[in-house]
Amino acid sequence: MMNQDNFMVIKTILDWVNVFFIIYLIGYSSFLFLAVVVGSSELYNKRHKEELKNTLLQNYYVPISIIVPAYNEEVTVVETVKSLLSLEYTLYEIIVVDDGSKDTTSQKLIEAFDMKPIRRPIHRKISCQPEEFVYESVSEKVPLTLIRKKNGGKADSLNMGINACKYPYFICMDADSVLQYDSLTKISRPLLEQGNIVAVGGVVRPANSVTLDQGRVLNYQLPSNILACMQVLEYDRSFLASRILFDKFNGSLIISGAFGLFKKDTVIAAGGYDHSTMGEDMELVVKLHEYCAMNEIPYCIKYATDAICWSQAPERLRDLCKQRKRWHLGLFQSMWKHRVMLFNAKFGAVSFVSFFYFLLYELLSPFIEIFGVVTMVTAFIFDLINIPFMFLFFAIYAVFGCILTLTAFFARTQTIDLKISVMDALKAILLCFIETTFLRFIMAFVRATAFIGYKKKKLNWGRIERKKINVK
């Protein structure tokens, strides 16, 4: 039997834990709420502006190099390059970097585009593994280059692409993604609208069940696979919510590796992509913040809400877990490497809002959530929990989360003129409950266990099953 003193100690601890969780949840709810309100109003405002031609309508083209790092992408790489060749943009080049694939990635490209070997000198401004061969094609509408190099990871491949590209801005993207026909115009527009821009993030949308023709959406519907469908909702929430809000104060810390535009000179000056982290995309953006702020270079990192890249979302739980583990480890590595940015006045709002948010609500959240479950079990054992209130609280939390997700989802589909069927709308409503109440917790567990055995997979590409995007 536990004595009264011990019981009081446990009760006091649980009381304090309660206070912590209340503050934590209020903070999170307030942030999400603010982010969704700001995000949706921004989208509606943008639509209104476009209707009244408050947009750049002429063909103001900024030359862009598209870098496609590829590793064992024989299934998708040819389609990806074909889709890039059909982009509606005048001045760009495509550079595919084959990171020593074990399959026929390079051969497929060489055959499909009738590429020829060439001895091309590459200006090594950032370190990367040596090239094995270079192929070029001059028969396509824009220059197409294939560089096959010794295996060194995705960051290393991107660095090779940066070394080889000739234009002042480059886009990094995944070899299994498809850019929407107008995505280059849209992602480069902020460069003309504002000075000092060093990076622009695009929107990544799951392409499962979407049919594309020459980069145009022919048919949009929610994926039949439940897991992919829930990711659509999740992507919309996170892209609309946090990224638009952070964009308001130049606080974006993530530009997806699947679609982002960068100023080459600044990236080179900052040291390029880091080979040693898994989240090279986040690391680069955080590094750009640090580099520019430390060197007192005026800079801006923007987010283009209408520049769209279609990508395959994992349809198997195992693949999704792998992906999320990588993301979480990447987040940890980036934040640890640039920990100087936390609560440092030199970095302003990026430090006190974005960095702190990512620390508390992204990096530590799985541990905090699991700690919450353990606390509940402990409280239950000691009969210190009000069960009806707990269920009520859960229900409110679930409804709150769902409404925010749905707001984000409908605001997005509506403002980019994607028509969804009534069935899809109902499906979204149903699945957002499952996503909030189950998937989130599974993912919290997955992310909390991400560190187990991470040294072994530090530099691998984190393969997930590849499927072709439905391109006509």
Added chain:
Amino acid sequence: MKVEILIYAYLAVCVSMILFNIVCIFVFRRKDKNIKKRSIDFTDIIEEQLDKQTVDETHKSFLRKKLKKINHMMAFDETLEKLYDRRPEDTQKYIANLCSVFVFLTFKYSEKNQIQAAYFPYIIKKYHVFKGVSIPIVQESLMELVKEQNLYCRENALQALYSIGGADSVIQALKTLDKAGSFHHGKMIADGLLCFSGPIDELSEKLWMNFNKFSIALKQAILDYFRFSSGRHSEKMLQLMIDDKENQELRFSAIRYFAKYHHEPAQAHLYSLATDDSPIWEYRAIAASALGNYPAEKTEILLKELLCDPNWHVRYNAADSLERLGVRYEEMIDIFEGRDRYAAEMLRYRFDRKKLKDTEGMPV
């Protein structure tokens, strides 16, 4: 405060957001429908005027009344777009007769918020409403928009001024823009000037006359415009290029100009820039690129020397220029077999690439 109250409050606002979304769906649909309906109404009314080949006063006052509302203006825009496709000449004549209506609307739209105000110059530009007609009140209103913080107000107003075609008003607008100090990308200015619909020579002359009154960023945009427009600015560009005291970015622009337009007197200066031993390598790199437009034995010798330059970009441009000059492989044997590996590999790449291009161009 109890946590539940806060959560319930958030829920209430979220539900309002869902309602807002639903309302938005209906508002957007209704708005689209209304614009289509109005556009159909406009089509009938305007076609009647097109058939008559004149615009009567009743119609003008009808337009004055309607077009001051933004939704009607959008429908009018949609209608004109369709009519332009079907009856371009009649529609252009019709618009030319609407000057007085648009002067009236200039006042109305200058009172609107910036988003709506930016739509009006867009319409002026799109349909060349005041093309070749100088109406001070319209130009003053456009000049006010050029001062605005909103980029689209500025850009649409500039576009309208380019379409009207008055050189003086464009110069004045550029000065106003410069004075306002807001960021306006040089590419937009250079591309915009290329759309100028008035006398180009007059515009060029006035741009040069006022050149020293502009900021460096604007000067650069203007030089880009000259480079894209014509080769008639060689003398002035040469003065810029050889002036040691001039801003280096402007001098770079001038060198680029001579890469595009051959100008004999520039050749000797390009040689000296290409051998410039200052730490600013850009002079050598850009001059090396420009020399590809100046075939001569001395040019080839100089470019071969530049292939051994310590700077990568200088070597790259020199190799590129040698290829453009049509230097044959045999003439470059000394480089290929020489001790400078960088020079050899750079040149080999250019030659291989040329061969690749030539093969692609050959019939199978």
